[in-house]
Amino acid sequence: MCGIAGLVHADPRYPLDRDLLNRMTGSLAHRGPNAQGLQTWPGAALGHRRLSIIDLATGDQPIFSEDRRKAVILNGEIYNFQALRRQLKGRGHHFSTRSDTEAIVHAYEDFGSRCVERLEGMFAFALWDEDHRRLLLARDRVGKKPLYYWQDGERLLFASELKALLQDASLKRAVNLEALDAYLSLGAVQAPLTILQGVYQLPPAHFLVWQAGAIQVAEYWDVPITGPVSRTEEQAIEELGQVLDGAVRARLVSDVPIGAFLSGGVDSSAVVEAMTRLSGRPVVTTSIGFREQAFNELEHARAVAQAVSSDHHEVVVEARAAEILPRLVWHLDEPFADSSALPTYYVAKAARERVTVALSGDGGDEVFAGYQRRYGLNRSEARLRRRLPAWVRRGVLGPLGSVYPKADWLPRPLRARYFLQNLGTTFERAYFADLCLLRDDEKAGLLSPEVRGHLRGHEPFTAFSRHFERTRGLDDLSRLLYVDLKTWLANDMLVKVDRMSMANGLEIRSPLLDQHVIEFAATVPSELKYRGRISKYLLKRYLEDRVPHSAIYRPKQGFEIPLARWLRADLRDIAHDLLFAPRSLGRGFVRPERLRTLWRRHQQGIGNHASQLWAVMMLELWSRTFLDQGADHGPLTA
Structure with missing residues (x-):
């Protein structure tokens, strides 16, 4: 895995700031x-930080075309690069490295910007075409690798992380309140x-595509939404085995040690079983647990x-692990409220002690329907909703819900x-409301009048409605899976995995995606x-003869920390300072009296x-790190 950065200007006579490029690239050293x-070229520059995985000797970047008029930098891996390499050699191209990155620049020579359609993998790349003074940026199909950009007049800056763009002092650190609104709803900022x-x-x-100061953004792939293909259950199981293998x-191609995360759940078990069988040797696996048994999965992983x-x-x-929160916030770049970033950091740190690449089970829930409570309850509600007359739903139940007691002590789905x-x-x-940390009425009570x-x-629902609109005509579950892949997975799960693994110099590969x-x-x-109350039914059926029954059919636990208890005990003082210090309340984002009530x-x-x-x-911790500090600062130390 790597970090990329660069800048271009419409005027080739524009004097590029090489020190800025150095700072941008240096900020991605982790x-x-x-x-x-x-x-550098007249009016263009590319910077790259490399974590060596494939072609350790000759894979440094940028990598050039034969005439050195085109250059590419890549963050990620192209898994079909060997097949692409053979195809491109057959079309007359000459390769100077064994790197997967080189396939991109030659594919661009033949297919232009649509070359991205031929790439399979996790990637964010930048390609500079000196002949046409054109910049091509591209991101993989589900968003495993990040890519930020900022256009400043005729100038464009891009980078793998936001902190690299902040090396330019002319970028104003003004909070986008619409992004803040989405963050408080969903716990993460929503792209774009x-x-x-x-x-x-x-x-x-x-x-x-950037050219002469103008930007064009286009979609090159989407999840097929044509509906199901007729096949028997046994045929589906067999086909699943083939695509999973x-x-x-x-993802086993690597010139460095490779291992896996193992929670003892369905997804990671499926990946580790396949790795063991295909590699023919024991896999280095890493698991994480907690002192609090209700959150601890170690015994299942051991099995x-x-x-x-x-x-x-x-x-x-343990709770004292939260002392590294300033470091996590620095790596995350944006406000991020998924507390499972903490254990993700530690499992990545532990894995990196033995391997440089780790396979994970990320994506299994969104691809094969693993969120039992979320999908089950919403589909049950949908069936009931269809049986009720519209006047009852809108004229009676909706207004009644707005005045009904909240019963905060119950799990949210039971209120x-x-x-x-x-x-x-x-x-x-x-469905959108069920995903929210704060529903609209709750958020309205928390936000300051000015905001x-x-x-x-x-x-914030508007971003979801666009994805829902694409799936009209599909059944309820298919619609939810599509929306989750486009929103929850891309903006939360994969952000967490990328930033926490990169914080430890570890590459994560996700076969289920x-x-x-x-x-x-x-x-x-x-x-x-x-099926019935069985989530991920097909994946579980496939695994029945491969891993222990307890790993398949035990209740889903989730990758969570005992946050509620920690905030009443070990983290109480830290939390109180972040919430109620004068500078915290002085930012004007929230109403202090409502925050005190929640506390x-x-x-x-x-x-x-x-x-x-x-x-x-x-x-608040993000604000202290990125609004209160200068661009050259790292994580807060106190």
Whole structure:
């Protein structure tokens, strides 16, 4: 894995700031500790930090075309590069390295910007075409690798991380309140927005062409939404095995040690079983656990490790591990409220002690329908909603839900208020509301009047509605899976995995997010994904003779920390400072009196407001790190 950065200007006579390029690239050193490469042209520059994985000797970047008029820098891996290499050699191209990156520049020579359609892997790359003074940026299909950009007049800057762009002092650190609104709803900023005004993320499955100061952004791939293909259950199981083996096999190519994360759940067990069988040797596996048994999965991971004879290692996370929160926030670049970033950091750190590459089970829930409570309850609500007359739903249940007692002590799906509100609205809005840390009425009570005034008319739901609109005609579960892949997975799960692994110089590969696995799963009927109360039905059936039964059919636990308890105990003082210090309250984002109410209720055990409090804490820690400090600072130390 690597870090990329660069800048271009419409006027080739424009004097490029090489020191700026050095600072931008240097700020990404954690992503690529092995080498740095810089290249400049009149009005253009590319910078690269390398974590060496393939072709250790000659794979430094940028990599050039034969005539050296085109150059590419890549963050990620191209898994089909060997097949592409053979094809391109047949078309007359000469390769000077064994690197997967070189296939991109030659593919561009033949196919132009549409070359990205031929790439399979996880990637964000930049290609400079000196002949046409054209920059091509592209991002992989599901967003495993990040790419930010900022256009400043005729100048464009891009980088793997936001902190690299902040090396330019002319980029104003002004908070994008619409992005903040989405963050407080969903716990993460939603692409293409970023937390800073004027800075954007290139969305997954898109490429950007810059030429003469003008930008064009286009989508090059989408999840197939043609509906299910008729096949028997046994045929589906066999085909799943074939595509999964192909995905894992492609990710075993490496010139450095390779291992896997193992939770003992369905997804990671499927990956480790395939790795063991295909490689013919024990896999180095790493698991994480907690002192609190309700959150601890180590015994399940041990059972799978024993079954596949892996070289297994464990790490236990305690509340004092939160002392590294400033470092995590620095690596995350934007406010991020998914507290599982903490254990993700530690499992990546532990794995890096033994391997440089680790395979993970990320994506199994979104591709094969693993969120039992989320998908089951929403589909049940949808069936009930269809049976109720519209006047009952909108005229009775919706208004009743707005005044019904909140019952904060109950898990959110069991609160009658939310249930009534969901029945009183549409399927799409009900699902969005269930994903929210703060529903619209709760957020309105927390945000300051000034912020609310600025956001009048803005709805974070709009980003979701666009994806829902594409899936009209599909069944309910297929629609939810599509939306989750485009939103939750891309903006939360993969952000967490990329930043926390890169913080430790570890490359993560996700076979269950392979293009062919996703496209296969999109053709599988929903009744083979979620049958009765069994989530991930097809994947579990495939695994029945391969891993222990307990790994397949135990209740889903989730990768969570005991946040509610920690905020009442070990993290109480840290949390109080982040929430109520004068500079925190002085930012004007939230209403202090409402925040104090949430804090008091949580501390007294009246309600569980851990997620909401954590979101405000992470917003403040981000503000201290990126708004209060200069661009050349690293993580907060105090």
